[in-house]
Amino acid sequence: MAEKKPPLSKEELQELREELMLADSLTRIENTLMILSGKGGVGKSTVAVNLAAALAASDRQVGLLDIDIHGPSIPTLLKLEGASVQGQSQRGMSPIQYNNNLKVMSVEFVLKDQAHEAVIWRGPMKHRLIKQFIAEVDWGNLDFLIVDAPPGTGDEPLSICQMAPPRSRAIIVTTPQKLALQDVKKSIRFCRAVEMPIFGIVENMSGFVCSNCGTEHELFKSGGGERLARETGFKFLGRIPLDPRLVTASDEGKPFVLEYPTSAAAKAFDRMIEPILALSPPRMKKH
Numbered sequence: 001m002a003e004k005k006p007p008l009s010k011e012e013l014q015e016l017r018e019e020l021m022l023a024d025s026l027t028r029i030e031n032t033l034m035i036l037s038g039k040g041g042v043g044k045s046t047v048a049v050n051l052a053a054a055l056a057a058s059d060r061q062v063g064l065l066d067i068d069i070h071g072p073s074i075p076t077l078l079k080l081e082g083a084s085v086q087g088q089s090q091r092g093m094s095p096i097q098y099n100n101n102l103k104v105m106s107v108e109f110v111l112k113d114q115a116h117e118a119v120i121w122r123g124p125m126k127h128r129l130i131k132q133f134i135a136e137v138d139w140g141n142l143d144f145l146i147v148d149a150p151p152g153t154g155d156e157p158l159s160i161c162q163m164a165p166p167r168s169r170a171i172i173v174t175t176p177q178k179l180a181l182q183d184v185k186k187s188i189r190f191c192r193a194v195e196m197p198i199f200g201i202v203e204n205m206s207g208f209v210c211s212n213c214g215t216e217h218e219l220f221k222s223g224g225g226e227r228l229a230r231e232t233g234f235k236f237l238g239r240i241p242l243d244p245r246l247v248t249a250s251d252e253g254k255p256f257v258l259e260y261p262t263s264a265a266a267k268a269f270d271r272m273i274e275p276i277l278a279l280s281p282p283r284m285k286k287h
């Protein structure tokens with residue numbers, strides 16, 4: 001399949017990147033991780049929320065940006081529905097402080113019901129909106145910005161990745177089924193086209209842990225994500241098993257890793273964040 005051609009010309013892209021490099025709100029973000037998936041429903045938002053919560057629990061300053069214009073789900077996953085932007089500073093919109101170490105911004109906090117009326121967002125408007133959410137949020141000093149991007153490899157994720165802050169890397173989420181793995185290959189080609197380095201691959205819904213006996217069962221052949229990571233040379237960040245409690249925790253708006261810290265899925269997240277934490281060693285505490 002031919003690689004997707006980015007909608008901006010090389011010159012426009014260069015100009016945009018220079019502009020973003022200068023954006024004051026972005027200079028204070030050490031690392032950005034774009035959570036991507038080749039198709040919807042593989043658990044991208046679940047991974048984004050739990051990664052952000054686990055990194056924040058490890059004493060890092062974390063921002064979570066939900067920039068899925070057509071289906072923002074972070075407000076529901078963190079019980080922040082109905083919340084709106086806290087104000088505006090010179091640097092931009094103030095995000096919502098979820099806990100001491102975690103701030104959240106979602107298109108839903110600004111657009112409310114309009115966010116679901118996808119049809120009104122035409123090309124240039126969408127582009128402006130995405131740029132505003134990337135460059136005009138006053139995050140303060142962050143060790144990590146986690147971005148929940150829309151699924152797929154269409155125009156929106158493309159614009160978002162083109163406008164990604166400096167020092168951005170992608171984490172690709174997949175599930176073990178063959179088709180989903182083909183979608184990862186599509187995401188890899190996509191990242192190459194937008195020159196986004198890939199940090200690693202996560203295999204979600206990989207095996208099922210029985211809540212009665214604790215035994216792990218395979219529903220689909222698992223391990224495909226790991227094999228693919230080996231073949232492509234990208235880091236394999238781990239397998240997260242299917243756990244029905246993840247669905248209930250999400251419905252109740254509670255990060256699973258904080259609710260069930262000893263579960264197999266939470267431990268998978270703990271292992272996953274190790275190489276991520278290494279990107280940003282703990283800051284010296286000021287006394």
Ligand SMILES: Nc1ncnc2c1ncn2[C@@H]1O[C@H](COP(=O)(O)OP(=O)(O)OP(=O)(O)O)[C@@H](O)[C@H]1O
Nearest residue numbers: 040041042043044045046151241242243246247250
């Ligand atoms: N490991 C898991 N175990 C059980 N359920 C899971 C797991 N991961 C995700 N889910 C559930 O799968 C559903 C889809 O997850 P999620 O919304 O995170 O996917 P997504 O890829 O972000 O979807 P979208 O394409 O809408 O952005 C949710 O109901 C979520 O609770």
